[in-house]
Each structure stands twice: as structure tokens, then as C-alpha cells.
Amino acid sequence: MTSRRSPASLDCQTCGACCCNSDENRAENYPWYVEIESTCKLLARRDLVQRYVVRDPDQVPHVRLDDDGRCSALVGRLGRNVHCAIYAQRPRGCRRVQPGDEACLRARRERGIDPA
Secondary structure: OOOOOOHHHOOHHHOOHHHEOOHHHHHOOOOOOOEOOOOOHHHHOHHHHHHHEEEOOOOOEEEOEOOOOEEOOEEEEOOOEEEEOOHHHOOHHHHHOOOOOHHHHHHHHHHOOOOO
16 A cells, blocks of 8 residues: 655645656557546636647547647646646546545656655
């Protein structure tokens, strides 16, 4: 069992690691990142859809990734100072990752941010 780090010791606004396509997805050439559920507020905003949403071949919406595998809504320098441009409208998949949980720590290790 992996121990969890204290959420208080992990500042999401200086990280952004979970906002990058995982190494596993990239190794499998899986270009789709976080799926956007049909009830997500993001899909109700045409301006945000045009900028931050991409559809897979089955027309399922996903958060768009930049060429470097970062979420297109991630603003700032990874591991230094970041924020989410669509935080209030972010999909459920983005809301699931919590500071210090296994997904958080794995993403940090993959990106070399405060690996523990």
C-alpha cells in the first residue's frame, strides 16, 4: 500500500502534473485525455468548447491536449505556477484527482515534480 502525502504539503497551483497526459496513455499512443460527460458545464459554453474540447473518432468530447501533452486549459509553468482556465467548468475526471492521492503522486513522479 502506498502512503498518501498530506494534502496540505501539496500545492496544486505550483504543480499541474495531473493536467498532463499520463505516461501510460502516451506509451499507448492514446491521444485523448479527460472525457467530458454530457452534463458538464463546459459543454454549455460554445467559446470554451471551441478552445478546450476535442472529439474522438466516436464523437466523444475530451479536454484538448497541447502538442506537449498538457491540458490546453493549464496556464503557467508546470511545477512552478499554474492554474486552470476552466476550473469552474472542469469535467468530473479533473475533479477526481485530489492532492496527495495515488493519481496525484503518480502524476508528480511522471513529471519529476516533487517526486516522493
